[in-house]
Amino acid sequence: MPSVDAATLRRMSDALFIEKGLRSPGSTRFWGLLVLASVIASAGVVGDSTATVIGAMIVAPLMTPILGSALALVLADRSQVVRCVMLVFGGALAVVAVGMLLGWIAAPPDSFASNSQVTSRISPRLIDLLAALATGTVGAFALVRADISDTLPGVAIAISLVPPLAVTGLLLTVGRYHDAGESTLLFATNVAAIVATGTIVFLVFGVRGVAQESDFAVGRFHGGALAAVVGLILLIAVPLTTGTITVARDRSLAADARPVAEKWAATGKWQIASVEGRNGVVVIGVLGLPPQPAPTALRAALDRNGMRDADLELHLVGGRTHWCPADTDTCTVRDSAIG
Incomplete structure (x- = not known):
């Protein structure tokens, strides 16, 4: 069975667990890059520029606390779970706020009706969940295996995190509330898929065993945590199934x-x-x-x-x-x- 060593686990935790304090190096890096990625993504959507939106995907750091949530779940570290979830939630709100700001400044007369960047993110389907599960697996695998970490930029492009939130903010400013909810659903789909696949990959690679043998704080892992993650995936699959039927119609x-x-x-x-x-x-x-x-x-x-x-x-x-x-x-x- 594949496994990690203590050095790999230390590298993973250093990469995924952002230090406390707004002035810490990890926090300033996270929030600085997130705001810049939000501006890039929102501007790319307003300008209907695929290249610009891809640039935002590479810069955006939201993948870090999301995978951090998966690692914290595996370690049963409640404080880190709460911190990572709060970072994801706060980061999502920040991206939406930046999108709304740019929407108030530069919303087009047609309220983004002919914008391909918006259209592609307001009709999430089951195929999006399947792609997110595969992409999340690759991201967690690349984190565990340092020799294939070069694939992480590709993972950042494949998984859509900041652009849907930017679309949400832009659509809120023009009153398209239903479509804003759909783009938020796409973001939630990707988050749930990353957490689920990350948790499974970390368990398969024996992260808990290595952590228990090292100096990591490891709590008792309850099967209910894994069941909750799987249940979240199934819950999200319901509106995605409806969306698939709607898109076909x-x-x-x-x-x-x-x-x-x-x-x-x-x-x-x-x-x-x-x-x-x-x-x-x-x-x-x-x-x-x-x-x-x-x-x-x-x-x-x-x-x-x-x-x-x-x-x-x-x-x-x-x-x-x-x-x-x-x-x-x-x-x-x-x-x-x-x-």
Whole structure:
């Protein structure tokens, strides 16, 4: 059975357990990098820049206290568990706050409706949980095995921690509360997966046995702790299953709506910039010069093509948003996107 030695365990604890005190080297490094990563991620989302968001993933230090929680659980060190959890919770709130600040400064007129960085993080699915479990396993394995620690930057890119929180903050500023909750769910999914897989990897590598033979504080490990982690994974899997079904339905809805929207836009020589389904709502972005085609005509066209039950959210150039509810022949103008 694979195992670690005392030196490896000391290296792991030094890397994962951040010192107490805001002025300690570990704390200043953690909070400094976290704030900078939050700014980078939020700016990358606002600018719809994948490269910038990836840069934030590499800089962000949130993986440290999350894996620290797993190590503290294995060691049954209650004080470290509480400290790591508080760091994760406080760090998450800090990222959301930075996202909200940048959202107040630079939110676009369409409330991020056409932003690919936002869209990719507001529909978590079971496949995201599977990817997070695999990535968390690699991260814990790389921490245990110093000879493969070069994979950690790749793990930081693969696991999405700071960007979903930045999206949450940005969406809160524009009133898209449901979507903000979805991006938070993605973050929670990744955290739960890292803690679960980290705990299992550390147990498999015999971390507790080595700690007991060394000078580490080791408490009594209760099976209930592991059961709680597994239960958290199963609990998160429920909304992710719902999300998987919703995404499949929305993709079908968008595929049906696109040809109808393109035919409607062609009457006024406008162009369809985007068509997507969002929780059963058809969301369409349109570009062109005045005069604009009538939104009510699109609503009627969708009704004729079997989409009578779907609400319509129409974004026109200049930031105007038309809301056309299902089973009606009227549309109202709204200043921001519907969440």
